[in-house]
Amino acid sequence: MFSMSSERKKDLHKIKNLLEIVEDSSRRCPLETLLKCEQVLEKMEFKFLRSDSSALTTQTQPTTGISKIQDHNIGQPLIDAVVNNIKKPFFNHTLHRTFGPAISALCTFNFKIPSPPVKRAKVESYCDVPDVLQGEIARLEQRFKVQMDPLQHPGSKAINLICRLDDKDLPCVPPISIYVPHGYPSKPPQCITDDDEEYQASPFLRQIQKTFSESINKLCANYSITVILHRWEMSVRQTCSQQEALKLSY
Structure with a gap:
């Protein structure tokens, strides 16, 4: 009975640490820790998760989860910067100045062929000596x-x-x-x-x-x-x- 309670405490401690890692977006963890967290989450049964069969399928393909975590980590610093500065008065101006040219280049194609130079009227010179x-x-x-x-x-x-x-x-x-x-x-x-x-x-x-x-x-x-x-x-x-x-x- 005592051993079961101690194991229960260990599990609760692990879950508590896992919850802190998931909820705290500013916290940085090594990739190995994140992989262990993923394995723990896959074994747990939540009502909003898929059925047990889908959980087993996820266990057989761990590389897919790794790639998702890596993709998530690539954009996480940018998301953190946006969250930390979103209430500043000049935030919209900074976003427009930083991302406006890139978005305009990707979403629009306003290439225009320059018009030919205007032909100047040929003025007859009356000062030429005959x-x-x-x-x-x-x-x-x-x-x-x-x-x-x-x-x-x-x-x-x-x-x-x-x-x-x-x-x-x-x-x-x-x-x-x-x-x-x-x-x-x-x-x-x-x-x-x-x-x-x-x-x-x-x-x-x-x-x-x-x-x-x-x-x-x-x-x-x-x-x-x-x-x-x-x-x-x-x-x-x-x-x-x-x-x-x-x-x-x-």
């Missing part, structure tokens, strides 16, 4: 230095040229501006120096301007840029000759 004008400028003498006006409007069809005279036998004079209209050479260029302040700086320059304006006014209805430049050069030479003649007369 071939006729380029050829004429290329054939000019070395003493004539011609370049496009840096203040040229990008959308203008006409072209403004800045022309300089670089001759070692002539004095340095201010450049002139030639306006080349759209449709040149059908339309003649224009060169107006009456409003040029640089040619008002001295009597010598004013005389060059006067001679040059008179020479331009004598031209026919159609003339070229080369003709204007030659008339400008001749006006400078003529004014220089007049100045030399005045000096000799005195």
Whole structure:
């Protein structure tokens, strides 16, 4: 009778330990202890368990229970972390930040082929120098230095040229501006120096301007840029000759 009571106490102690292991999710136990607990649970008869035949079947296949325990242990730390932090104020935000991208990648497939780049409208450039004008400028003498006006409007069809005279036998004079209209050479260029302040700086320059304006006014209805430049050069030479003649007369 005494031996039976002692064995009864041992069984109760084992069951109590088993209950503590099962109910306490934060408790960590070695795998061998869990296997022993499984064997004890399989031998016990609970009303909510299957029949005795199913219990015997479970005993013949212990590896299945081991795999279930292992699968349970893999996700248990995550479950414990969720339970411990579920009452914190920023818990939902933390869950969304941690698992949101992964869940979106698994549950949605929003791959989209990028659209082709928008074709830009081809804008016609009006600042390109026509071939006729380029050829004429290329054939000019070395003493004539011609370049496009840096203040040229990008959308203008006409072209403004800045022309300089670089001759070692002539004095340095201010450049002139030639306006080349759209449709040149059908339309003649224009060169107006009456409003040029640089040619008002001295009597010598004013005389060059006067001679040059008179020479331009004598031209026919159609003339070229080369003709204007030659008339400008001749006006400078003529004014220089007049100045030399005045000096000799005195």
